[in-house]
Amino acid sequence: MIEVRRPLLEVCGIKIHFPSQQNKGEIVKAVDGVSLELRHSEILGLVGESGCGKSTLARSILNLVPPTAGTVYLNGESIQTMSRSELKKARPAIQMIFQDPHASLNPRMTVFKTLAEPMLAHKLAAKETVKQAVVELMEKVGLAPRFMQKYPHEFSGGQRQRIAIARALALKPRLIIADEPVSALDVSVQAQILNLLAKLCAEERLSMIFITHDLSVVRHIAQRVAVMYLGRVVEEGTTHDVLKNPQHPYTQALISAVPVPDPIEERNRQRIILHGDPPSPLNPPAGCSFHPRCPIAEAQCQQQEPKLGNFHDNHRASCLLLQKKFVE
Amino acid sequence: MPNTSESTYEVEQGQSLWKDAFRRLKKNKLALFGACFLIFLTGISLITPLIAPYEYDAPDYRLGASGPSAEHWFGTDLIGRDLFTRILYGGRISLMVGFVATAVSLLVGVLYGATAGFLGGRTDSVMMRIVDIMYALPFTIFVIILMVFLGRNIILLFLAIGAVEWLTMARIVRSQILSLKEKEFVEAAISMGLSRFQILTRHLIPNTLGPVIVYTTLTIPNVMLLEAFLSFLGLGVQPPMSSWGLLIHDGADSMLESPWLLIYPSIALSLTLFSLNFLGDGLRDALDPRVAKD
Amino acid sequence: MMSLLTVDNLATHFHTRAGIVRAVDGVSYSLEKGQTLGIVGESGSGKSVSCYSLLGLIPMPPGRIESGSAYFDGVDLLNASKDELRKIRGQRISMIFQDPMTALNPYMTIGAQLMEPLLLHRGLSKEAAAKRSIDMLEAVGIQDAEQRMNAHPHQFSGGMRQRVVIAMALITEPEILIADEPTTALDVTIQAQILELIKSLQEKNGMAVILITHDLGVIAGICDSVAVMYAGRLVEQATASSLFHSPRHPYTHALMKSLPSMNTDGKELYSIPGMPPDLTKPIEGCSFSARCEHAIEACRDDIHLHTIMLNHATACIRAQKGEL
Numbered sequence: 001m002i003e004v005r006r007p008l009l010e011v012c013g014i015k016i017h018f019p020s021q022q023n024k025g026e027i028v029k030a031v032d033g034v035s036l037e038l039r040h041s042e043i044l045g046l047v048g049e050s051g052c053g054k055s056t057l058a059r060s061i062l063n064l065v066p067p068t069a070g071t072v073y074l075n076g077e078s079i080q081t082m083s084r085s086e087l088k089k090a091r092p093a094i095q096m097i098f099q100d101p102h103a104s105l106n107p108r109m110t111v112f113k114t115l116a117e118p119m120l121a122h123k124l125a126a127k128e129t130v131k132q133a134v135v136e137l138m139e140k141v142g143l144a145p146r147f148m149q150k151y152p153h154e155f156s157g158g159q160r161q162r163i164a165i166a167r168a169l170a171l172k173p174r175l176i177i178a179d180e181p182v183s184a185l186d187v188s189v190q191a192q193i194l195n196l197l198a199k200l201c202a203e204e205r206l207s208m209i210f211i212t213h214d215l216s217v218v219r220h221i222a223q224r225v226a227v228m229y230l231g232r233v234v235e236e237g238t239t240h241d242v243l244k245n246p247q248h249p250y251t252q253a254l255i256s257a258v259p260v261p262d263p264i265e266e267r268n269r270q271r272i273i274l275h276g277d278p279p280s281p282l283n284p285p286a287g288c289s290f291h292p293r294c295p296i297a298e299a300q301c302q303q304q305e306p307k308l309g310n311f312h313d314n315h316r317a318s319c320l321l322l323q324k325k326f327v328e
Numbered sequence: 329m330p331n332t333s334e335s336t337y338e339v340e341q342g343q344s345l346w347k348d349a350f351r352r353l354k355k356n357k358l359a360l361f362g363a364c365f366l367i368f369l370t371g372i373s374l375i376t377p378l379i380a381p382y383e384y385d386a387p388d389y390r391l392g393a394s395g396p397s398a399e400h401w402f403g404t405d406l407i408g409r410d411l412f413t414r415i416l417y418g419g420r421i422s423l424m425v426g427f428v429a430t431a432v433s434l435l436v437g438v439l440y441g442a443t444a445g446f447l448g449g450r451t452d453s454v455m456m457r458i459v460d461i462m463y464a465l466p467f468t469i470f471v472i473i474l475m476v477f478l479g480r481n482i483i484l485l486f487l488a489i490g491a492v493e494w495l496t497m498a499r500i501v502r503s504q505i506l507s508l509k510e511k512e513f514v515e516a517a518i519s520m521g522l523s524r525f526q527i528l529t530r531h532l533i534p535n536t537l538g539p540v541i542v543y544t545t546l547t548i549p550n551v552m553l554l555e556a557f558l559s560f561l562g563l564g565v566q567p568p569m570s571s572w573g574l575l576i577h578d579g580a581d582s583m584l585e586s587p588w589l590l591i592y593p594s595i596a597l598s599l600t601l602f603s604l605n606f607l608g609d610g611l612r613d614a615l616d617p618r619v620a621k622d
Numbered sequence: 623m624m625s626l627l628t629v630d631n632l633a634t635h636f637h638t639r640a641g642i643v644r645a646v647d648g649v650s651y652s653l654e655k656g657q658t659l660g661i662v663g664e665s666g667s668g669k670s671v672s673c674y675s676l677l678g679l680i681p682m683p684p685g686r687i688e689s690g691s692a693y694f695d696g697v698d699l700l701n702a703s704k705d706e707l708r709k710i711r712g713q714r715i716s717m718i719f720q721d722p723m724t725a726l727n728p729y730m731t732i733g734a735q736l737m738e739p740l741l742l743h744r745g746l747s748k749e750a751a752a753k754r755s756i757d758m759l760e761a762v763g764i765q766d767a768e769q770r771m772n773a774h775p776h777q778f779s780g781g782m783r784q785r786v787v788i789a790m791a792l793i794t795e796p797e798i799l800i801a802d803e804p805t806t807a808l809d810v811t812i813q814a815q816i817l818e819l820i821k822s823l824q825e826k827n828g829m830a831v832i833l834i835t836h837d838l839g840v841i842a843g844i845c846d847s848v849a850v851m852y853a854g855r856l857v858e859q860a861t862a863s864s865l866f867h868s869p870r871h872p873y874t875h876a877l878m879k880s881l882p883s884m885n886t887d888g889k890e891l892y893s894i895p896g897m898p899p900d901l902t903k904p905i906e907g908c909s910f911s912a913r914c915e916h917a918i919e920a921c922r923d924d925i926h927l928h929t930i931m932l933n934h935a936t937a938c939i940r941a942q943k944g945e946l
Contacts, residue, residue, distance in 0.1 A: 191880040195891055260839055261881060274811050
């Protein structure tokens with residue numbers, strides 16, 4: 001008998017709207033109805049450009065930003081309805097790694113203090129045992145333990161990111177949300193950190209939501225991918241399906257925009273260049289939010305909002321023109 | 329990165345941002361001068377009763393106002409009191425007012441500002457509106473009213489001055505906290521499940537200390553000037569006690585006949601204010617995170 | 623035929639408290655009219671400093687140009703007087719940076735900033751300058767250019783700001799455009815637009831471009847020739863096709879291997895072992911040898927850039943001997 005486990009994380013219809021700071025009276029729809037699932041030991045890539053709401057969505061999963069509508073279920077329990085003490089107990093299960101290695105560590109705390117703090121706060125270690133625990137954490141992420149009394153500014157970007165990863169692992173989470181963890185790093189360091197993350201996820205049997213704008217990175221580390229545009233998921237499926245056979249025009253343009261490091265291929269390939277700037281979440285266009293920049297938009301795209309339809313074997317995309325192709 | 333599990337290794341000491349800032353401060357000659365002068369002045373103030381050549385309220389009517397001489401280095405005032413002694417004791421009062429009133433403003437300002445900034449939302453708005461209103465109150469009238477109703481009292485002077493200066497401190501701390509709150513290490517602390525108190529004391533306040541320290545050093549001169557002003561108006565320190573403000577007031581009266589009565593206290597006050605400003609500027613440059621070793 | 627720009631043995635060092643940082647340590651290259659040269663390297667490679675040195679943008683102290691020359695139309699930029707440099711900088715050689723907000727004055731309108739160099743240096747009338755500015759804005763793809771002249775930078779999005787910066791840089795019709803990571807801070811779809819724009823403007827104006835970047839994909843798209851820098855030195859120089867087809871330096875090779883896009887999914891990415899060298903310590907021989915899997919004893923001897931094939935030079939002695 002196959003036991004169907006409930007997904008580790010279920011994001012159901014999350015909307016995050018907040019009043020605009022600059023244009024009084026208007027609403028910024030940072031996230032506008034996103035539903036996702038994450039299974040145990042699965043890595044989901046969340047891809048999109050600036051303004052698509054991926055970082056805001058991540059923060060709502062951690063309850064750093066409360067959603068305006070929708071619920072997040074962790075192991076079947078709704079995060080939104082938890083009391084303060086229940087939330088505190090649930091927090092260790094989801095940890096986050098941030099993009100900017102400079103800003104994600106307290107500049108006035110040593111590595112030791114940074115790593116010991118969560119373990120002591122949640123009583124995963126006592127004062128006597130915490131030093132050994134810190135040593136183990138540092139070794140796990142490839143940092144020499146003799147650096148534990150140093151301060152963040154004494155490390156390179158890559159090393160700081162390792163400290164951040166160690167901190168995320170300190171509470172033995174089930175799920176890690178990595179928000180553009182390698183975007184601020186040099187190419188050669190990126191490879192090191194990506195390898196480290198992949199290894200840790202496999203060893204510790206972690207799930208991960210890997211947020212990035214870089215499709216090549218997603219191809220390398222994630223099993224499934226969700227593409228976001230202007231607060232909504234426009235395409236979702238296995239990494240292989242979505243990248244090899246993109247259905248949504250935005251995904252196609254996104255893939256096309258990634259420069260290929262091969263001059264012959266790069267100069268001769270057919271490119272889809274989108275016109276205009278990404279519209280702001282302040283004034284999303286009516287109907288399909290992508291239609292003003294879509295190379296194949298038709299009249300109906302201005303009026304009707306497309307839904308995420310199942311194209312083929314859990315590969316979903318939201319496009320009116322594709323809905324005709326969808327398997328009923 | 330080497331991934332060795334040696335059980336014996338030499339743990340290397342880190343160099344905190346404070347050490348780095350201190351090193352930079354030492355290079356600033358003006359700031360060093362300011363710091364040395366202040367330490368010297370504080371030292372003298374502490375041992376004034378031991379080193380003052382005369383009593384501060386011992387008149388010598390035979391002398392009257394006389395210029396600098398071997399017995400009276402800075403001369404004497406209208407009723408023959410030794411000016412040097414008066415300046416020493418006056419310095420004590422002025423410095424005390426400076427430090428204590430600033431400490432009061434620091435304590436109240438930091439707590440108030442940190443709370444407003446951290447809690448945010450409506451609480452923050454209300455708290456800052458109160459600050460705005462208090463800013464608008466004319467300080468002098470406020471102090472005069474206090475003095476009139478509660479009598480002239482040096483403690484009251486401290487509190488009155490502190491009550492005014494904390495406003496700016498609160499604003500500074502609040503804006504620091506507001507910008508720090510957005511930083512990712514604070515988000516990390518929240519997602520770790522730390523209590524709000526822990527986040528405030530361990531992550532937020534330590535990172536506001538830079539601007540707070542600088543502003544504190546620059547508040548002291550303000551406070552001293554304020555005290556001088558009040559005393560000049562007759563609202564501050566009462567005779568026979570003196571402060572530099574009072575001495576300058578008295579000196580101004582007899583400026584033409586006995587210029588030394590104005591010159592020496594003014595020099596003392598000016599030197600102190602310069603020192604504080606040099607030190608404050610030096611601290612600000614030393615603690616500037618953009619210049620920090622990164 | 624003389625090159626448009628000839629840089630010879632440029633060395634820029636920073637005299638800091640921690641020691642002398644040899645940010646650029648003997649770099650030579652030349653740029654022809656209408657050519658696009660890509661300078662690729664990671665942070666600390668010296669790619670940006672080498673170009674800032676050309677335009678006198680290095681703070682001195684602590685920086686100092688220790689040696690070298692950079693001839694542009696008979697003028698040695700490295701030893702030119704402030705006046706000579708000012709006539710060239712912003713007019714005949716323009717530069718754009720990664721963050722458009724560093725080039726844009728938030729308090730001036732876009733129009734005023736565009737017209738400024740024309741009014742000051744070219745002595746154009748206000749009407750002529752305004753017309754030229756509007757034309758320029760349209761050329762960089764900004765719609766409603768005439769109205770936009772009165773807008774302020776914060777009213778534009780990131781991509782549009784970079785377009786405005788490009789307009790400002792090109793309004794004086796420079797002969798060389800130096801672009802320092804112009805698209806790194808932009809979304810990938812906007813990056814594609816901006817690179818297309820630079821390419822088309824270059825073709826129209828016949829200007830040369832030096833493109834500084836860490837992104838090999840960007841290089842592949844628009845650069846004719848490429849110079850790879852590591853720890854302040856040039857390690858390989860070739861035409862783009864030659865470089866990608868057969869990289870002849872272990873660092874270039876390693877860089878290409880560690881890119882996620884060139885790897886098949888699931889396999890561990892190749893990562894270059896070790897760390898970049900400490901630039902405050904003088905490096906004996908090849909700066910990459912400490913991390914190179916092909917290093918031999920001879921790598922500690924003096925290293926020079928040598929041409930090994932047509933339009934392809936490398937500083938690796940083993941590649942020069944044909945061993946790699």
